[in-house]
Amino acid sequence: MRYAILFILLLTNLSLSAQTFTGKVKGKQGELLVGASVVASTESKSTVAYCLTSDKGEYKLTIPKGKNPASITASYIGYQKKTMPFADLKDGMTITLVEGDFQLKEVKIKAERIKSSGDTLTYSVAGFRQGQDRSIADVIAKMPGLEVKADGKVEYQGKPINKFYIEGLDLMGSQYGVANQNISADKIKSVQVLENHQSVKSLRGVSFSEQAALNLVLKDDAKAVWTGAADIGLGYGDDFLYDFRLMGMRFNKKYQTLMMYKNNNIGKQLDNEVLDLAALLKGRTGSESGFLSMMSVAAPDLADNRYTFNNSHLVAGNWLWKTGKDSELRVQGNGFIDKTDMQDYSSSTYLTLTDMPVIVEEQNVSNTRSEWKGEANYQYNGSKSFIKNNLKGYIDFNKSVGTMMYNGQRTDMMVKPHKRSITEDFQMSHTTAKGNIYNVESYLTYSYLPGQLLTIGGMTERLNLGFFSTQNEMQYKLKVGRHYLNNELGMNYDYQSIGVAMDEEAEKTNVYQLLRMYWYPSMSFLFGKHRIGIKSKISYARQSYRESRSNHLWIDPAVGWNWKATVVSEFSANVGYANAPLMGRSIYDTPIFTSYRTQKVNRGKTDATHALHATAAYKYTNPVSGLFFNLRPSYNRMSGNILYESAMNGNIYTMTATDKEYAMQTIGVSGRVSKSFGWAKTLVSLGASHMVTDYCMLVSGIVNDARMNTTSVSFNYSLRPARFLSVEGKSNVNIYKQKNLTAPELSSDPTTDWEHLLKLYVFPAKGWMLSVKNELFHTNDKSIGVNHFLDLAIGYKAKRWELSVTANNLIGTSEFERRTLGNTIEWYSITRLRPREVLAKWCLDL
């Protein structure tokens, strides 16, 4: 009996404590099975305990207290499951599995259907349900690959992005940091990339630019709602100051409108804030400008709001109607009125005249601008076709009036560079059933420029320019093996009529014509990590001007290479050759005054320039270590430049084209290294560049070789030592050296310009910000003193409004003197600056 009780106790004891079984799981051939599962289940198939075999094929199964499993199952992929009663399991047992085919009960994996966007011109309707509730700042700045700097400058892979527009209007102003909060990301339908965008900085000689801009296209919203913003700024300097902005938007299912009125007299530029959408979407760099331009101030290296005395008003409107399920009509109009006063002193030395005469000019001029633009854009965006038609008109009544002291002599000034133009741009894109895409475009523009200029001799020159241009092209992609061959066939025709008359004489008119037909194939390849693109423009051009005619067959090839060697290193290179015909403005052979005392005559013979360019780059980007480095050498050679003979005929500086030509060659290299440190989120960077330009000038009929050396070094730093303080600064130096290699006595003295900038931001409490900006300019010319600027600002940001008080130029620096070196001329100028000014501004979201 005692043994029976003991036996029963032993049995029950067994089930009241955890049991552990160890052993191995092997296959029929004796191979160890790693990761096989051994499962203890109850009769109703629920799991009591399990384990997975180790690297040595060993299992260790622990049955918890109180559990009584019914069976043990061992399984492994590729083998048949083996089930045995729990009682059969012994400690140390090897479970052997037999090979077997693993049969899955399949459930089909479906691929999601993506909405295809068809052709490249369609702007896809992006579904924002998946996006974050982001602000515009996020939408724009967070586009992959975009790098946004503090001052608003944005770069994409080294190419600067100029501007951000909403529906073609620059609502955010030039300061990117003041992003408009009214338009939240879910109101944005799509983002357009505008290549070759040129912000109208007309007078500085910035013509073609390789820059891009982004335009946000808004969604039509179901709810009809008005939103807007108002900024009211009032201040005092020498006189009352004002800075207003009023903006309203309304979104409807079928209708949307955006209207804006801005004005200021604090030096802010408004004329470049409205986008020339149609031209920019197609990469056209800007409308044709005439030979005359408004008077301008010798622009120092300062922000233009330090020396611009303006009174500007801008009114702009953008209306959109949905005319059908896939079509829309957009009308945009704007008017710009401005009166800017200019007073400055400059003395110019011509390096192309042996006696190097010095011309001293003191101008007191006011520019009145009145520019009006209208645009109508119709768009049909179907699943197979895309049609777009844009009609645009422009008219202005600009004039510059004032007086000039020319070498002590008083003379009246008047320039009226009027322009009227009309442009029609038609684009069509069609996707065939096979998926091939055809694009057709036809562009016509006519500009009429009736200009007037008062010359120093007291005569009035009347210019009558009529420029007609049409550009037509067709693009289609061909599949060649595994690659795509892009083709573009085009025909361009330009008709330029140049008429000039002095005072009452009869007008002398000459006509320049250019016909150019081309084929532009391009192809790209991918070899491992190397990307190579090859393109070549093959064109037949025919030019004519009076009796001069020329026919050309031109081949303009270009090759690009990009190699992402490792995740941190990237190499790239670009080589290309381009032929460009000389247009009317470089050919006309009637003497024309281009400014009140400059007269220019060209050869009257049709010709072209030829340019070879080669650039390379190496980029090292390591965000983990915080080290960034880039090196960019470049080479550029342009031949066919006309040599002009300069002479002073009394007070008139004449440039007469000769038959001689010269080649201009520029070799340069630029580099930058930057490192970020964990302490105080510090970033320091050092950049340098050096460029050597070789060119020629004619001095008294003799060809002189000359060289211009430009060196610049800059050092930047930024840190955030405490939550409430951030510091940013930069120091840079630019050295210019111009040398006349043939007649060294005609060389000019080198110029070294220094600039130091220090910005401090203090955030004492939530919403508050105090900023101090310190700028220092000095040069190697001892006669020019140090220019020091100090700006102060204090502001408070609430949820829907913002108040700020800014004090500019606290030190009261009234003039900026500088010496500038150009290829053929050296200037010394004194520019009048805006005085000490205080402005209080209240920005409100409506």
Add this chain to the structure above:
Amino acid sequence: MKTLFGILAYCIVATCVYSQEVADTVSVRVQYYALYKHTQEQKEAYDDINLLDIGRHSSRFYSQRFERFLHLRDSVKSVNTDPMSYLQFLANTFGSKKGREYEVYKHIPQRGTLTYTDVVHNDFSFCYEESIPTFSWELAEGDTIIIGYPCHKAVCQFRGRTWTAWYSLDLPFDNGPWKLGGLPGLILAASESRHEFSFVATGIEQMRQTATICFYPKRYLRSTPAKFQRLLEDYWKDQWNTTNRLQGSGYSEPPKAQRSFNACLMEKYE
């Protein structure tokens, strides 16, 4: 036939290995429907479609949508090398369902190691290695059927979250979505207690065409789990300056309209 297949597989594996990449062939592919949140502030979770490729000795978990986006992006890049066209492509796809960018490779580069890759701000690819995590699953009462497979329930605490997993004994894979695993059967569904992350299987197939699991270490910047977690937290707090720092630009005042978020992390490393 088998030998031909073997040679082909060997060639594919050999090319991967030759370029110093680790490779495996896929035998089973499982599709999951996932819900996730990027930030704690967002009200509703976003969805994604994931795939789990199970190979002979490794596995890869990734987003089907993001994989398709990458193919599309690569074909755009191969057709036109102009960086502006690429920017145009990105502009066109902005805001569309691109899928989550993270991937989990189990037993890569060697058995017992897990490699996790992710992309920050569409531009910066990071990866880190850790050992395959161990889970202390507690078996729970409950049965259900998912895509026709009867499943059992298990619960565990893992790096700050309570996960409930449903696994099927008919699929004897020690695997599951994301980093989950360690059960005697494939995890066909998993969700965590705060309803911020979940996965449900929607399909399973035996791979008849050749598909490989290849990991390309050269494409990523190496980091650590703790550093990467810090980066994610910083990114959602101040996207402007975090991306500036990653690109080599200094600190600057973020735009007025930027909002600060708290990252919603799937796991928390101490």
